[in-house]
Amino acid sequence: MSIINQIKPLVIKELKNLYGQDPIAIGFQEAELTINNTKPEFEGDYTLVLFTFVKQLKKSPEQLGNEIGEALVKANPDIFTAYNVIKGFLNLTISDNYWLGFLQSNFSNTKFGNQPANGRKVMVEYSSPNTNKPIHLGHLRNNFLGWSVAQILKQSGYEIIKSCIVNDRGIHICKSMISWQLFANGASPQSTNTKGDHFVGEYYVRFNDEYKKQVEELVAGGMKKEEAEKEAPIMKGTHQMLLDWENGKPDVIELWKTMNGWVYEGFDVTYKRIGSDFDKMYYESETYIPGKKFVEEGLKEGTFFKKEDGSVWIDLTAEGLDEKLVLRKDGTSVYITQDLGLAQEKYEDFNYDESIYVIADEQNYHMKVLKLILKKLGKPYADGIDHLSYGMVELPSGRMKSREGTVVDADDMVEEMVNVAKKKTEELGKVKNFTESELVELYDIIALGALKFFLLRVDPKKRMIFNPEESIDFHGFTGPFVQYTHARIKSILRKGQGKREKAPVGNSLLKLEKDLIILLEQYPAIIEQAVVEHNPSVIAIYVFTLAKSFNTFYTEHSVMNAESEEKKQLRLQLVEMTANVIASGMSLLGIRVPERM
């Protein structure tokens, strides 16, 4: 258990001893105690805020602080060595022996921070691509978030099923298909040497160009715009194709399969490159049918109702929302229909305790409705549904728009980062003895490290801005900074191999040594926070802070030329644990760390 959580019950205990009442009875809970890191300008490691008690106990903060501080030190000399009170704050100093004991029992544990299996099963649905366009920067945020949250939960003892729902049907897919029929002349990704998803994406764009042209021609011929938009031959063809698809017309199905196949080949390359993987794929072309069945059941059971025109609805006015359409009058499904069916199917497949949906925040309302409907239907899994809502990645000018060609393509982005990594590395000239394949791997590690860190370091809920003019930095609060720190430590450890036997207790810690240990000790609590919040950014921030703290220590104190042999052993342990925790934290973000760079 982390030291901060050990302190709380001790404080409660002393309060009880000192003031003769059960503190819980007079309103104190452990959770209400505020204990913070002591600010660097004051003496101490952790600080108890005293204002909370002042009123109930009718004592001045100074008096309270001194009484509690003295009692704590007296009762727990092995933990606390000193205290001081400034204004309403009780600063506590933790004994060096505690920190040293902690270090010695954990420094070589590469699994520090992991938790044993807890028997809970969680599905994480992420990525969820559309088969008519390649993956872009916004999808990358989704992929990295989903993968990382899954990893964080996995290391914390949860059983994880990563799933992906592919949007592979509907009018938009037909647009790409008809465009291919009209313009491709039988071309394929192979014949044009194009990545499959990009190939199909081009025909989707081509559709829109042609459609616009046809509408303009019709309008020029005297037709009204709305009518022209319906009458444009390419659009009529698309609608026909959708009908043919739903009716299973063989040549349409064949084309659909072929073109989706191309897209999947392209996606596979990208997923492999960025490290996304899934345990279970779902396809909307399959889930829309259970969705309809789901609605039928809801009708029978009475939660849904049918209007005169035959459309099916649910009334959510009692919940402060409105009436929501779940099936169109022609019997075709809307988005929510499919999602209802899919939720049911996922539960039947895996019997999960929790189901996390990594979906952009523009779907907040939709997800709220989904959960609400499932709840109204009394589904046992409704409460376990959790929307991990993330903000859009925007350009300085606003949202990315495919029509304006401002979409940042994922493959291009990765490629660009690899080039930058190569250039920067060559400039520094530290990799002369690397083989060609080692270099390729290193550039990949750095490039993806920079990209993932950049997208994960921000609170998922907040939208973030990416400026394509400035390529992602390698200095400061970045992945490569952390990776570099790791490489430096590994360099030290190569020199000090086999020399990390136990250091004697009683060694008094210098400030920068203690700062590092305190941070290391907080790692499990940080992971816990990331688990509760489903938020990888706390890990990114932590790992950066740790790397920074190491760098400060490193310039000030020598490891291999330490003042004494004991100090050297201690620092080797300290540094090894730092490397382990950096590697561990980065792995939770899906980022590899190099031995040398």
Added chain:
RNA sequence: GGCCUCGUAGUACAAUGGAUAGUAUAAGAGUUUCCGAAGCUCCAGACCCAGGUUCGAUUCCUGGCGAGGCCA
């Protein structure tokens, strides 16, 4: 029109009902005979506005202004 987010240095991001609001970048000044300078040190610079609750509000509440999103 209704509902939901969000307003923190030039820029990009943190944190917190509590001590002087952190970090990075960019700008300025240093730093390499000594374990890796993708580093380190110093120096500047911000809580949208107005009320309210509180011993204490950047944080919670209300209103305004501004940005974004969703619904029909």
